[in-house]
Amino acid sequence: MSKGSIHRLRSNPVAALAFSVIVLLIAIAVIGPWFNPNNIESLDWAHVAAYPSLTGAHWLGTDRLGRDLFARTLEGMRVSLAVACVAGAISLSLGLAYGAVAGYAGGRWDQLMMRFIEVLSGLPLIFFVIFLTVIFGRSQYLLFLAIGAIGWLTMARIVRGQTLSIRQREFIEAAIASGAGTGRIILRHVVPNLLGPVIVYATLTIPQIILFESFLSFLGLGIQEPHASLGTLIAEGAGEMEAAPWILLVPGGVLAVLLVCLNIVGDGLRDAIVGREGAAT
């Protein structure tokens, strides 16, 4: 990313605000536990389903087993963000490599590789995940892999499309004329020029992944007790909605704020980078 696009991103106040909110949320998720006397597993039988109160022992209240909601929400944020990062990284690297190779090879290879992507994206997602959990048992890592393995399909398509257009540019011809081999051309001359759209798409994928993970956890296919993700917390809260709405509202609110901010930052990033590409001709 050039200095210009960072500057453009900074001068977009909404995106800058959203970015600060994300940084703040991540900071709270990481350092919050040191300031909170309660941990995620301890049951406080004296305060079951307690109201949120800043002066009490539980700042955001407790759930129906007396577990501290603040501690559990922090845990949920950490897990959700970790899933997003790992699955995002998997889909990014796989999609980038696959798409760049298909687009640069072109012709029959391109056709073959893209048909394979179409077959994979035709598989029903939920069925795929259930299938994996049945075979390999439930585990966090499997969840990371499964979500990443699905996210890379769209990434590969986007990368391939961009590669097809970059392949036609003269500097690629000049690089071939200077005797660079195919691997070097893809790594040094094609991939770095893809990073703009790829970063934007990756930023917009992260909220989708968080949402998808929450959805899987809500269905009981994702993170297991005693660990929590935002999705399991919401599922738990949904059961107590009438008696203790804060058990739903706290993780739900955090999820909503996180998703909105990520989407705004992604949009701002796209504007900043597309602006750069428009200006650099």
Added chain:
Amino acid sequence: MTPTLDIENLSVHFPHRDGAIAAVREASLAVLPAECVGIVGESGSGKTQTFMAAMGLLSAGACAAGSVRFEGREILGASPSELNRVRGSKLTMIFQDPMTSLTPHLKVGIQLAEVLVNHSHMSWREAEKAALRALERVRVPEAQRRLRQYPHELSGGMRQRVMIGMSLLCEPKLLIADEPTTALDVTVQAQIMEILRAMRTELRMAIVLISHDLGLVAGLADRIVVMYAGRVVESAGAADILGRAVHPYTAELLKCVPDLRRPRLERMPSLAGQAPSAGGSETGCAFAPRCPQAGERCRSERPELRAIGGAVHQAACHYPLPA
């Protein structure tokens, strides 16, 4: 003397739904060591495609037939790894548009050094020193600072100098310059030509200068080859082409070169008619429809390239102009 580049009966076709399009038809020409050959012709005359074939840079759909030998080794049909051993080191090419020929996200110094690391297995540190010398050689001012800049921070002329510097890094035997100054303005054009001239004497390499500007080519070339509709129509020493052209097409082209010493004309002289489309089948001479000299024979029988008054002066014409 074995020619540095020897093109024999080269044809390049592009498949098309209405039959093949012939970009180059049975072209033959040779470039001797340390010789500068100018290739002149209109757009679509096949001059660029001829040398794209010589670099192994034809697009995937193209079919090439005939033979192109560089220092005795066949280029057509060579594997990419064989090609990459000579491309960029012994055989280099610079392109028309320096604005788009450098990779935008890499600093100039890295792009230059990479060629050396790739070809001569130099260390990065040595390669960067060599890159600096290469820029100084093509008279890039403040070369040290330029190495740390990105292509978009340089002007067009500066970028073309960088391209030339890059093509000379491994001291090539042959530099193919495909309209190196078309995208630049006239003063920069003169500087670039001056650099090419100086480099040629310094490195004693052969140069192929592709252009549609006869005046530009005449300033540097020892020999000029005129192409029309994918064929070589005339080939001779530069002075012979300029002073004693025998092919009517060359003569017409020369008339179109503006000359400040001549009285001012109302209109720029131009060649009547259009260059033939590359798709059609050919009977007779491709230039016949536009040729003032054309006779019945020109429309039915295609003239072969033959020697005219001396072995080095060749033309493909039934009714050559008196030399």
